[in-house]
Amino acid sequence: MAQEKKLVEAITPMNEDFAQWYTDVIKKADLVEYSSVKGCMIIRPYGYAIWENIQKNLDERFKETGHENVYMPMFIPESLLQKEKDHVEGFAPEVAWVTHGGQEKLTERLCVRPTSETLFCEHFANIVHSYRDLPKLYNQWCSVVRWEKTTRPFLRTAEFLWQEGHTVHATAEEAQEETIRMLNVYADFCEQVLAIPVIKGKKTDKEKFAGAKETYTIESMMHDGKALQSGTSHNFGDGFARAFGIQYTDKNNELQYVHETSWGMSTRIIGAIIMVHGDDSGLVLPPRIAPVQLVIIPIAQHKEGVLEKAEELRDRLSKVVRVKMDDSDKNPGWKFSEYEMRGVPIRLEVGPKDIEKNQVVLVRRDNREKIFVPMDELEDRVLRLLDEVHEGMLEKARNMRDSKTYTAVTPEEFEKIAAEKSGFIKAMWCGDRACEDMIKEKTGVTSRCMPFEQEKISDSCVCCGKPADKMVIWGKAY
Amino acid sequence: MAQEKKLVEAITPMNEDFAQWYTDVIKKADLVEYSSVKGCMIIRPYGYAIWENIQKNLDERFKETGHENVYMPMFIPESLLQKEKDHVEGFAPEVAWVTHGGQEKLTERLCVRPTSETLFCEHFANIVHSYRDLPKLYNQWCSVVRWEKTTRPFLRTAEFLWQEGHTVHATAEEAQEETIRMLNVYADFCEQVLAIPVIKGKKTDKEKFAGAKETYTIESMMHDGKALQSGTSHNFGDGFARAFGIQYTDKNNELQYVHETSWGMSTRIIGAIIMVHGDDSGLVLPPRIAPVQLVIIPIAQHKEGVLEKAEELRDRLSKVVRVKMDDSDKNPGWKFSEYEMRGVPIRLEVGPKDIEKNQVVLVRRDNREKIFVPMDELEDRVLRLLDEVHEGMLEKARNMRDSKTYTAVTPEEFEKIAAEKSGFIKAMWCGDRACEDMIKEKTGVTSRCMPFEQEKISDSCVCCGKPADKMVIWGKAY
Numbered sequence: 001m002a003q004e005k006k007l008v009e010a011i012t013p014m015n016e017d018f019a020q021w022y023t024d025v026i027k028k029a030d031l032v033e034y035s036s037v038k039g040c041m042i043i044r045p046y047g048y049a050i051w052e053n054i055q056k057n058l059d060e061r062f063k064e065t066g067h068e069n070v071y072m073p074m075f076i077p078e079s080l081l082q083k084e085k086d087h088v089e090g091f092a093p094e095v096a097w098v099t100h101g102g103q104e105k106l107t108e109r110l111c112v113r114p115t116s117e118t119l120f121c122e123h124f125a126n127i128v129h130s131y132r133d134l135p136k137l138y139n140q141w142c143s144v145v146r147w148e149k150t151t152r153p154f155l156r157t158a159e160f161l162w163q164e165g166h167t168v169h170a171t172a173e174e175a176q177e178e179t180i181r182m183l184n185v186y187a188d189f190c191e192q193v194l195a196i197p198v199i200k201g202k203k204t205d206k207e208k209f210a211g212a213k214e215t216y217t218i219e220s221m222m223h224d225g226k227a228l229q230s231g232t233s234h235n236f237g238d239g240f241a242r243a244f245g246i247q248y249t250d251k252n253n254e255l256q257y258v259h260e261t262s263w264g265m266s267t268r269i270i271g272a273i274i275m276v277h278g279d280d281s282g283l284v285l286p287p288r289i290a291p292v293q294l295v296i297i298p299i300a301q302h303k304e305g306v307l308e309k310a311e312e313l314r315d316r317l318s319k320v321v322r323v324k325m326d327d328s329d330k331n332p333g334w335k336f337s338e339y340e341m342r343g344v345p346i347r348l349e350v351g352p353k354d355i356e357k358n359q360v361v362l363v364r365r366d367n368r369e370k371i372f373v374p375m376d377e378l379e380d381r382v383l384r385l386l387d388e389v390h391e392g393m394l395e396k397a398r399n400m401r402d403s404k405t406y407t408a409v410t411p412e413e414f415e416k417i418a419a420e421k422s423g424f425i426k427a428m429w430c431g432d433r434a435c436e437d438m439i440k441e442k443t444g445v446t447s448r449c450m451p452f453e454q455e456k457i458s459d460s461c462v463c464c465g466k467p468a469d470k471m472v473i474w475g476k477a478y
Numbered sequence: 479m480a481q482e483k484k485l486v487e488a489i490t491p492m493n494e495d496f497a498q499w500y501t502d503v504i505k506k507a508d509l510v511e512y513s514s515v516k517g518c519m520i521i522r523p524y525g526y527a528i529w530e531n532i533q534k535n536l537d538e539r540f541k542e543t544g545h546e547n548v549y550m551p552m553f554i555p556e557s558l559l560q561k562e563k564d565h566v567e568g569f570a571p572e573v574a575w576v577t578h579g580g581q582e583k584l585t586e587r588l589c590v591r592p593t594s595e596t597l598f599c600e601h602f603a604n605i606v607h608s609y610r611d612l613p614k615l616y617n618q619w620c621s622v623v624r625w626e627k628t629t630r631p632f633l634r635t636a637e638f639l640w641q642e643g644h645t646v647h648a649t650a651e652e653a654q655e656e657t658i659r660m661l662n663v664y665a666d667f668c669e670q671v672l673a674i675p676v677i678k679g680k681k682t683d684k685e686k687f688a689g690a691k692e693t694y695t696i697e698s699m700m701h702d703g704k705a706l707q708s709g710t711s712h713n714f715g716d717g718f719a720r721a722f723g724i725q726y727t728d729k730n731n732e733l734q735y736v737h738e739t740s741w742g743m744s745t746r747i748i749g750a751i752i753m754v755h756g757d758d759s760g761l762v763l764p765p766r767i768a769p770v771q772l773v774i775i776p777i778a779q780h781k782e783g784v785l786e787k788a789e790e791l792r793d794r795l796s797k798v799v800r801v802k803m804d805d806s807d808k809n810p811g812w813k814f815s816e817y818e819m820r821g822v823p824i825r826l827e828v829g830p831k832d833i834e835k836n837q838v839v840l841v842r843r844d845n846r847e848k849i850f851v852p853m854d855e856l857e858d859r860v861l862r863l864l865d866e867v868h869e870g871m872l873e874k875a876r877n878m879r880d881s882k883t884y885t886a887v888t889p890e891e892f893e894k895i896a897a898e899k900s901g902f903i904k905a906m907w908c909g910d911r912a913c914e915d916m917i918k919e920k921t922g923v924t925s926r927c928m929p930f931e932q933e934k935i936s937d938s939c940v941c942c943g944k945p946a947d948k949m950v951i952w953g954k955a956y
Contacts, residue, residue, distance in 0.1 A: 033601060036558060037588070040551035042601055045616070048547050069526050073518035074552075074590075074621060074637055075574075080514060093580050096553075098590065100575040101625040101636075110515070112552075112576065112590070123511060123520055138523070142621070143552055147579035158579075159552055 011341075013280050018224040022152075025274055029283045029342050032153045039151040039158030043267070046342065049291035050270055051161065055141065057193050057289070058163065058265065061185050067137040067165060072119040074142070075110040080118045084243040087117060090210020094147045096158075112145040117211065117236075117262060120166040121244035128258060131170055131250050135178075139165045154271035155228075155478050162266035168246065168258040172237065175259035179235040182263040183216045186231035194269070195286040195393035196220050196276050197401060198230060199424075199473060201449030206436050209262075213237035219448045219473065221401040222275035225422030227448045227475040230272055233263035271478070276397050277366075283343025284366055286393055287386040294382060295344045296325040297335050299351025309355050313348065313378065320379050321386065340365060345389050346382065366393050409458045414474075418443035424475045428468040430461035439463055439474065448473045489819075491758050496702040500630075503752055507761045507820050510631045517629040517636030521745070524820065527769035528748055529639065533619065535671050535767070536641065536743065539663050545615040545643060550597040552620070553588035558596045562721040565595060568688020572624045574636075590623040595689065595714075595740060598644040599722035606736060608727050609648055613656075617643045632749035633706075633956050640744035646724065646736040650715065653737035657713040660741040661694045664709035672747070673764040673871040674698050674754050675879060676708060677902075677951060679927030684914050687740075691715035697926045697951065699879040700753035703900030705926045705953040708750050711741035749956070754875050755844075761821025762844055764871055765864040772860060773822045774803040775813050777829030787833050791826065791856065798857050799864065818843060823867050824860065844871050887936045892952075896921035902953045906946040908939035917941055917952065926951045 011028060012020040026032050031047035043051065059069075075098060082088045095111040113119070124136060145159045154160075165182060169175045183200060190196040198218035208215035212234040220230045241247070241257040250256050277284040287293055294317060298310040307327055314325040324344075326335050332349075339347060349361040360378065362371045366389050373381045404423030408414035417425050425445065429435060439462075440446050454471050461468040489506060490498040504510050509525035521529065537547075553576060560566045573589040591597070602614060623637045632638075643660060647653045661678060668674040676696035686693035690712040698708045719725070719735040728734050755762040765771055772795060776788040785805055792803040802822075804813050810827075817825060827839040838856065840849045844867050851859045882901030886892035895903050903923065907913060917940075918924050932949050939946035 033604060035551055035597065036555060036600060037551040037553050037597075040553060042551070042597075043549040045546035045548055048549055051549075052547065068523035069530065070523055071521040071526055071529075071621075071639065073513055073515040073520070074623070075515050075518060077514055095580065096576045096588075097578040098574045099577045102572050102574075110574075119513065119515075119520075122514060126511060143549075145552070161549065 025278055025282055026153050041153045041157050050289055053289040062139050067139045070138050070140055072116050074113050076113055076118055078109045084211050084240055087211035096145050096147055114144055114146045116164055121240050124168050125244050125246045128248050131248055135169045137167045139163055154267055160267050162264050165263045167261045172259050175235055175261050179233045179261045183233040187218050193288045194273055195390050196272055197398040199451050201451035203449055204447045206433055209234045217449050220272050225404045227477045228272045230269055231265040236260040277393055282341035285343035287345040287389050290345050292324045292344050293321040294323045294346040294348055295339045296348045297332055298327055299332055299349050303352050310350055364389055407457050408462055414462050415443055418445045424473050426457055426471055427462035428457050429470050429472040430466045430468040435461055435463035445474045445476055448475050503756055503760055504631050519631045519635050528767055531767040540617050545617045548616050548618055550594050552591055554591055554596055556587045562689050562718055565689035574623050574625055592622055592624045594642055599718050602646050603722050603724045606726050609729055613647045615645045617641055632745055638745050640742050643741045645739045650737050653713055653739050657711045657739045661711040665696050671766045672751055673868050674750055675876040677929050679929035681927055682925045684911055687712045695927050698750050703882045705955045706750045708747055709743040714738040755871055760819035763821035765823040765867050768823050770802045770822050771799040772801050772824040772826055773817045774826045775810055776805055777810055777827055781830050788828055842867055885935050886940055892940050893921055896923045902951050904935055904949055905940035906935050907948050907950040908944045908946040913939055913941035923952045926953050
């Protein structure tokens with residue numbers, strides 16, 4: 001128990017220093033390691049296994065909705081990046097430039113892709129000619145680079161992994177449908193797979209993606225009350241199509257511009273998993289993406305029959321869940337702490353007394369509930385329990401978010417909440433950029449989104465007092 | 479049939495111009511598209527689906543042999559690249575250099591990884607301390623960049639996709655075992671999944687990887703008689719460990735250097751699939767990685783009951799194979815050509831007469847054999863047929879290779895074969911680098927490997943005539 005205590009003490013408590021707690025968890029749970037490459041992280045096996053499970057689930061959802069994977073070059077010639085004015089203004093300040101290939105200076109600089117709209121546009125212009133070629137529903141899994149000054153593993157790194165969907169459609173309506181469809185895929189994925197409740201909404205013009213007509217977002221709340229933009233879906237209208245000349249001949253033999261979308265989710269979402277579900281003992285992983293869903297810890301494993309039984313259970317359970325047995329010579333207390341730190345959803349303990357009673361003990365990571373289960377009901381009970389853990393985590397996260405969500409009608413109320421609390425603020429907005437800017441300047445809080453589910457908090461803008469019919473969710477963001 | 483003919487004629491016959499045939503196939507089968515990024519290719523959905531199937535199968539094999547996936551930064555600081563002398567000499571001339579991040583000039587140049595030994599070494603030095611930390615068996619899926627002057631899709635591009643395994647071990651024996659184990663994984667994968675026969679062997683010092691103690695390779699033969707290095711596995715000994723200071727404390731509490739390996743396979747292997755199996759009608763895909771294993775073409779689909787039957791068959795077959803039905807309004811002849819071009823292993827034809835007889839027609843892509851199958855035996859027959867196609871393709875490729883493999887005892891014989899034939903030449907070598915250089919200079923042929931399966935062609939070196947006990951496979955290489 002001394003060892004166990006030491007391990008737990010090694011994490012800074014959340015309430016003491018949330019940022020340090022985060023850093024402690026990602027290191028102690030072996031998710032990442034730092035490297036000598038400034039601003040870049042090494043994703044270690046346990047962290048990467050989480051990403052693989054995320055990829056697998058998302059990729060299936062993309063394919064079910066008719067998307068195909070492709071791979072574009074990682075470099076973008078400077079002239080290509082410059083073709084869409086808003087887009088280059090948004091990204092040029094934060095890209096890495098390749099100037100030399102081998103011993104030679106390049107005639108044109110190449111940037112390492114910060115996102116691939118320009119490459120996809122060029123490709124679409126080459127392959128789309130007729131209405132018969134539409135829609136094209138593409139996705140790409142890759143890494144992208146954005147030169148960030150201050151970085152934090154998963155949340156903001158110079159290089160990160162993501163997927164970027166890029167689609168072209170014959171009509172504006174189809175593009176809008178696609179934009180919302182993929183936002184819904186992200187929202188459903190977050191709630192049903194990651195147990196993270198999200199708010200779906202539209203970004204204000206100030207916060208939208210460089211070059212987009214409209215940006216939609218899912219916003220989640222971290223344990224410290226800050227918001228994390230967890231996935232975005234953009235409708236480009238025909239802006240990029242006009243800049244890149246992506247046209248098709250319609251059924252009446254007339255030339256039309258295509259309508260385009262893009263949407264992305266990144267390794268950032270692993271930061272959300274950590275900060276939504278984690279606690280002072282470490283990670284708490286949602287069962288549907290946990291690399292290990294259940295860990296078996298034999299108790300008094302030197303006693304006759306214990307290891308054999310543990311192995312038998314592992315073999316049985318490995319047919320239905322991702323299971324690991326730890327029969328190393330560390331003491332059980334140390335192992336308990338270790339797998340709590342790693343956020344394994346269920347711990348199974350089996351010792352001589354359990355074997356005598358033909359039962360095992362299951363312990364939930366999320367709420368530490370202990371459950372005694374007859375051995376012959378094990379598979380069924382474990383499968384059900386994983387679902388219960390998922391539901392429990394989702395509800396807990398929703399309650400946490402709701403308890404940190406406030407409403408403000410007057411500027412004074414807004415400023416007081418922004419100064420004293422950390423969380424979401426619901427307040428009305430007139431739609432004027434000046435008000436948005438002023439709120440940010442005065443309180444440090446930004447508009448997260450205009451939620452699809454609107455509420456009427458009042459009739460007037462929380463900033464200028466003019467008539468307002470948009471409710472905005474405001475918050476400090478990662 | 480006119481359309482069909484046109485489509486087929488659009489490919490240059492192999493015997494007329496093999497390079498042009500290759501280019502025609504990859505374009506007509508929609509595998510790749512060119513982009514404005516010099517030397518880089520766009521991998522289109524059909525090409526990427528092949529890569530996904532390769533990845534899935536290889537990844538399972540890596541995990542079964544105990545390996546874990548990780549992700550390293552894509553950049554390598556210049557000073558880190560320079561730590562191992564041979565390695566930097568081999569790679570520095572062909573890397574892309576990032577010199578600016580955003581608006582600022584970097585204090586140290588970063589190269590875009592051409593391979594990640596140096597990053598893994600730095601990481602291993604950080605995380606390996608005791609014999610308890612060993613072995614570390616890591617793999618990474620990523621893209622790498624090598625600045626090539628002349629490029630060809632899949633075979634040689636500035637950027638390509640690959641996996642790179644990197645492992646560290648306590649002893650030289652374990653590292654050697656790992657090196658050979660992974661070579662065998664590659665060889666088995668090529669033969670059992672891609673139907674490509676390979677020759678396993680060791681590279682000469684001249685041809686080994688920059689920084690390796692020993693490089694092992696699998697070599698396959700393309701339809702034009704040229705060799706393609708299809709996968710390599712390197713034993714680094716403790717060379718990198720000494721350069722990067724990767725040490726561990728052994729059981730006797732003494733400091734030891736680790737022993738390291740790396741091994742890689744890339745999208746290049748798709749080039750091998752095309753050039754080993756393809757024919758003048760286009761691609762011939764090995765069934766185990768074909769994105770579509772069977773395509774259903776309804777005949778006289780406007781007639782009553784045909785489409786319904788085709789749909790019923792699709793639904794049945796989709797439970798056991800990757801199936802597609804094409805009920806577009808193109809004529810069957812056009813569809814036949816289209817799916818031949820795309821290399822779909824089996825075509826299923828079903829029309830009114832077949833329905834009457836309660837049968838379907840299966841047509842093999844590899845040898846065009848037609849098989850009539852009773853509808854109620856369909857699933858079994860298709861599954862068996864896919865295996866038969868695989869075996870047939872493997873045997874055909876082996877026969878092709880053997881028919882283009884020659885032996886030479888004297889320099890004159892060697893030169894004559896090299897001048898008149900295209901294929902592998904088996905000949906003895908004394909082990910002297912000078913002879914290897916001279917053979918290359920005189921004939922343009924290089925040593926592919928010293929095969930594990932040695933044969934005694936003669937007693938003396940084919941170049942200098944001195945005693946020789948090594949048989950080398952020589953050939954022109956991609």
